[in-house]
Amino acid sequence: MKIAIDAMGGDNAPKEIVLGVMEAAKQFKDVEFILFGKEEAILEHLTDKTRVTIVHTDEKIESDDEPVRAVKRKKNASMVLAATAVKDGEADACISAGNTGALMSTGLFVIGRIKGIERPALAPTLPTISGKGFVMLDLGANSDAKAEHLLQFGLMGSIYAEKVRKIDRPRIGLLNIGTEETKGNELTKKAFELMKEQTAYHFVGNIESRDLLMDVADVVVTDGFTGNMVLKSLEGTGAAFFSMLKMSLMNSFKNKLAAGVLKKDLLALRAKMDYSEYGGACLFGVQAPVIKAHGSSNAHGIFTTIRQARDMIQKQMVETIKSEIDQGKLGGETI
Structure with missing residues (x-):
């Protein structure tokens, strides 16, 4: 090849x-x-x-x-x-x-x-606390999307998770403001109905953003506008957390000693949350x-x-x- x-x-x-x-x-x-x-x-x-x-x-x-x-x-x-x-x-x-x-x-x-794919989708694999990671799409290829596009994003993400990430029967979730079927705006409500009725992949329902890193789904689907903001929020939060942690560990001699003891574990934690370890963002479609x-x-x-x-x-x-x-x-x- x-x-x-x-x-x-x-x-x-x-x-x-x-x-x-x-x-x-x-x-x-x-x-x-x-x-x-x-x-x-x-x-x-x-x-x-x-x-x-x-x-x-x-x-x-x-x-x-x-x-x-x-x-x-x-x-x-x-x-x-x-x-x-x-x-x-x-x-x-x-x-x-x-x-x-x-x-x-x-x-x-x-x-x-x-042919048959209405919109492409940008899909990186993001880290989770278990180290397993999850695929999220779309993260910026389409600022506006229709429910039918999200339906197709679920299919492409499912195929990638199964074929490339070797996950048997991957769980596909829809990013929403609540887990209930009735939650969300017009886009997510219609997308939920379409994804619930399809037979191509294993749809597990709505996923809240606070649970993204908790291994609740193998693939999370959303529109590009929302997805891009979520990605940048995760990046910013991660960077801020490690920055604050470093400041705390360096503010006294006692803490510096503790940091020396924990250095290996802290570096391992940082590597675990580095999504570049999963490769790049795929342009599906x-x-x-x-x-x-x-x-x-x-x-x-x-x-x-x-x-x-x-x-x-x-x-x-x-x-x-x-x-x-x-x-x-x-x-x-x-x-």
Whole structure:
């Protein structure tokens, strides 16, 4: 299999991107890599050219570029060329740590949407207290959504949880302001009814945001506007918690001694809550695996994202989504 990688996307490109590819190349002998970006800069960090091809380009999409306009105007940008390689059948998946909006636009406009899927969805795997994690979608691909879109998000999340995360009969929950069937706005009430009636996946009902990290579901579905706010709230809360903990442990000699004793356990706790360990955020609903690595990814974060892409290819996730949609298990051929 071949994976196309935007070597110039992200805060630490190309160094950490290339080092992550080197780590993956050692472990995954069945994967070939196509790196898109400045050849000279890539070669500085490339320690082994085995199964690695470099496609040179000086153009890249910046973090502050307007997504759709950048994709249309920068035809030779590293991100666009990586997606084009997938479209042309030269690669099986695409990875970038660059501009999130641009990658979503690239996936949709260059690679294309799966027939029958109305809207794509951005789906990272987030940590839980058990370390198991859960998939949440949509986290920003669609600010506005219909109930029918949430119904489809549940299907795509369920397939990913089962095929890639190896969860038997994954539990699919709907994010809402209460667990009762009657709670919520017009969107969540209608989505609840549709998800309750479908036969394609195991729907467990409404999930409250306070329970997200408590292993109450394997997949949580919401609209992109709500999902993005929840994600940033979790990120901010986590960062604030560890910041306050550090301040408390450093404010006296006695506490500093305690911190020294607990250092190993605290680092393990922090690693447990680092969602980069689960890989990147998948763009579900397009014709091939497209994965957004975290913008600040180090080499290990890129490695886990490559592992994730490899699993999606091996488990034929896109083909499974197409098959489920064609069989009409959500209540019709298309929505």
